[in-house]
Amino acid sequence: MLGKYFGSGRSGAFDWFFQRVSGIALLITLFLHFWVLHYATEGPVTYQKVMARMVSPAWKALDIAFLIFAVYHAMNGFKMIIDDYVHTPGVRAVLVGALWVVAIGFFGLGVLTIVTLKVQA
Amino acid sequence: MKKVVFQPKVRYKLHPGYLAWILHRATGILLGVYLFLHIWVIHHLSQGEEAFNEVMAVVQSPFFHLMEIGLLATVVYHGLNGLRVVFIDYGNLAKRDIMRKVVYAVLAVSAVLVGAGAVPMLRLAFGL
Numbered sequence: 001m002l003g004k005y006f007g008s009g010r011s012g013a014f015d016w017f018f019q020r021v022s023g024i025a026l027l028i029t030l031f032l033h034f035w036v037l038h039y040a041t042e043g044p045v046t047y048q049k050v051m052a053r054m055v056s057p058a059w060k061a062l063d064i065a066f067l068i069f070a071v072y073h074a075m076n077g078f079k080m081i082i083d084d085y086v087h088t089p090g091v092r093a094v095l096v097g098a099l100w101v102v103a104i105g106f107f108g109l110g111v112l113t114i115v116t117l118k119v120q121a
Numbered sequence: 122m123k124k125v126v127f128q129p130k131v132r133y134k135l136h137p138g139y140l141a142w143i144l145h146r147a148t149g150i151l152l153g154v155y156l157f158l159h160i161w162v163i164h165h166l167s168q169g170e171e172a173f174n175e176v177m178a179v180v181q182s183p184f185f186h187l188m189e190i191g192l193l194a195t196v197v198y199h200g201l202n203g204l205r206v207v208f209i210d211y212g213n214l215a216k217r218d219i220m221r222k223v224v225y226a227v228l229a230v231s232a233v234l235v236g237a238g239a240v241p242m243l244r245l246a247f248g249l
Contacts, residue, residue, distance in 0.1 A: 046174055
């Protein structure tokens with residue numbers, strides 16, 4: 001019965017380790033994201049300014065990597081919270097399932113946004 | 122033989138490490154919600170110039186620039202405290218008195234960074 005009380009302490013090494021890996025990756029990518037949009041770009045942010053950057057495949061690749069780290073980190077964080085407070089198997093299944101749906105849904109929306117841009121030269 | 126059952130500790134003492142943990146969890150939930158909203162807002166980019174500029178005009182209004190300070194505080198605290206949690210394993214940061222100091226250091230550095238970042242955001246919010 002220990003699992004009931006240890007909560008996310010028993011989520012396993014994979015969750016723990018990759019929360020760190022994605023967290024460190026996010027510190028780097030998020031700083032870059034913040035710098036580019038708040039200091040390197042003269043505000044306000046408009047379509048033209050964003051598309052000037054998004055024509056580059058390197059920026060698209062970076063943004064997809066950023067998206068993967070962010071959605072993974074957020075989803076894993078929510079899962080640890082569920083592990084901590086929800087112990088009834090049925091409710092857990094519903095919540096973790098809903099989390100997967102939301103995470104995959106928004107990840108798909110993000111990737112679609114990046115890959116379907118109508119880039120004018 | 123008496124059966125040993127693990128008893129969860131039900132009474133908590135509000136020490137700095139516990140406060141840091143609560144804040145980490147609360148900011149984490151806020152950031153998770155923000156991330157999904159952000160993805161939804163930015164998806165307008167694939168719907169052409171007009172749709173994107175329209176939604177960006179809303180989120181770059183004075184009110185949202187004020188809210189942005191809250192976002193900055195949330196991100197900076199969560200990031201710095203996350204770094205502290207990672208370094209617990211490498212820098213002896215779990216030791217009671219050291220842990221206490223590092224938690225205060227995280228809060229102090231966060232306050233300085235948020236203060237510095239808030240200046241341009243306040244100027245945008247009030248059009249100065």
